[in-house]
Amino acid sequence: MTSQVPQMDEALLRSLTPSVLTVLVRRGADFAAAEDAVQDALVEAVRVWPADRPRDPKGWLVTVAWRKFLDAARSDAARRRREDRLEEEPAPGPAPAVDDTLQLYFLCAHPSLTPASAVALTLRAVGGLTTRQIAEAYLVPEATMAQRISRAKRTVSGVRFDQPGDVATVLRVLYLVFNEGYSGDVDLAAEAIRLTRQLAARIDHPEVAGLLALMLLHHARRAARTAPDGSLVPLAEQDRGRWDTALIAEGVVILQGALARDRLGEFQAQAAVAALHADAPTAEETDWVQIVEWYDELARLTDSPVVRLNRAVAVGEADGPRAGLAALAALDASLPRHTAVAAYLHERDGDLATAARLYAEAAHKAPNLAERAHLTRQAARLNARRSR
Known part of the structure; x- marks a missing residue:
């Protein structure tokens, strides 16, 4: 999808992508071939719709995508026997109202996929983003992202479409998308919210x-x-x-x-x-006391060291920095952000020398430039205070 298609039609195409894909899969196409055919149909829509927009956009996409799929199947000698088993091309008409988008979420979050592949496939198949858009959002070459998506599609092609899915895995994938934030021309945080709204409308x-x-x-x-x-x-x-x-x-x-x-x-x-x-x-x-209580619930639910790290910060706010440092002492010092939290709590406790040293140390471990710059400024601020 490009700027050639009106913004309203681009949004419509993206919203229809998952349901069109599921129609093809239910008709017998394997996931990889169906997804390729849908992408070809989207390209055709970008070319045709500005001059001749169909009355039934979904039906048009289903018809064109199915034709694309059959053409690809017929041109591949290795698929001839499977082609004989395919149903004849349906007559054009209104698309069925059945929506299997929920199953598509589960398929894209299949446990055999790596988190990165699951995210990419979800953005492509459910979100309707192009490979170029996903690659730009993740700051990788388009060819690299294309290979990642192709491998993911091959992985899930043999998975039965009616298998029950794991909601927790789907949610983790969506949360990974959300945490990527913004880069390129795709706002992944907003995209994750859009997809999660879509999921919430389909599952209670x-x-x-x-x-x-x-x-x-x-x-x-x-x-x-x-x-x-x-x-x-x-x-x-x-x-x-x-x-x-x-x-x-x-x-x-x-x-x-x-x-x-x-x-x-x-x-x-x-x-x-x-x-x-x-x-x-x-x-x-x-209300830090309540926040500590919620972190206690989170620790019970997840037993996550990151949750316990955040809890140490909350304890330091609710019960004082020394209580926070005591909670921090029970955690593995190699945890991400552990050094930064220690620096903050030592500063709260008045130990500026230790805090400045730890901020500088945390800056060297920071995962990105923005966080590194922030921690470096914190260390410089405390060193300036100490030198007065």
């Missing part, structure tokens, strides 16, 4: 609602996370007037509905922490 599950609430609550703070020069702004220093109150309100309502079902999961608990941050008029008014 409290953790799906919990993930959607978590995404909305985090996304609401996006505008305040960076300064005009691109530097990171810590949560406590953010201008809360720049937070999106409509997204916060929506996220809280969705979270409340999920929690009321009394089937707590990790995404609901994470969303509860985010909601408590969003509810505080100022950083000083944050």
Whole structure:
């Protein structure tokens, strides 16, 4: 899909992609061949629709994609025997109302795929993004992403389409997409929210609602996370007037509905922490005691060392920096962000020399330039204070 097609039609094409793909798979096409045929049909739509937009866009795409699939099958000698078993090409007409998009989510999050491949396949098959768009978002060459997607398609081609899926795996894939944020011309955070909304409309599950609430609550703070020069702004220093109150309100309502079902999961608990941050008029008014309690729930649910690291920060805010340092001492020092958390807690405790040293050490371990620059500035700030 390119700028040649009107924006409204591009959005329509992306929304129809998964349902068209599932129609072909239900008719007997294997996943890889069906996905190729759908992509060819999308290219044809970009060429034809600006001058002659069909009355039934989905039916048009199904018809063209099925023809593309049959043409490919007939041209491949190795597939001739399978071609004999294919049903004859259906007459053009309204597309069936059945929507198997949910199964497509499960297929793209198949456990045999690596997380990176599952994310790429989900963006391609469910999200309707082009290989170029996905490659630009992940800052890799288009050829590299094409190979990754091709391998993923081959992996899932033999998977039965009616196998039950694992909701937790689907949610982890969507969360990975969300955490990629923004790069290239695709806003992956917004794309993850769009896909999760789509999933929430198809499956009644409290953790799906919990993930959607978590995404909305985090996304609401996006505008305040960076300064005009691109530097990171810590949560406590953010201008809360720049937070999106409509997204916060929506996220809280969705979270409340999920929690009321009394089937707590990790995404609901994470969303509860985010909601408590969003509810505080100022950083000083944050209910850290409740946040510690939610981290206790998260630790029980996940036994994640990253959760325990975040809990140490919350304990340091609720019960004082020395209590936070005691909680931190029980954790593996090689954990990502462990050194940065130690620096923060030592600064809170008044030990500026240790804090400055640890900030500098944390900067060397930072996973990206923005975080490295932020930690370096923290170390410089404390060293300047000490030299006065």
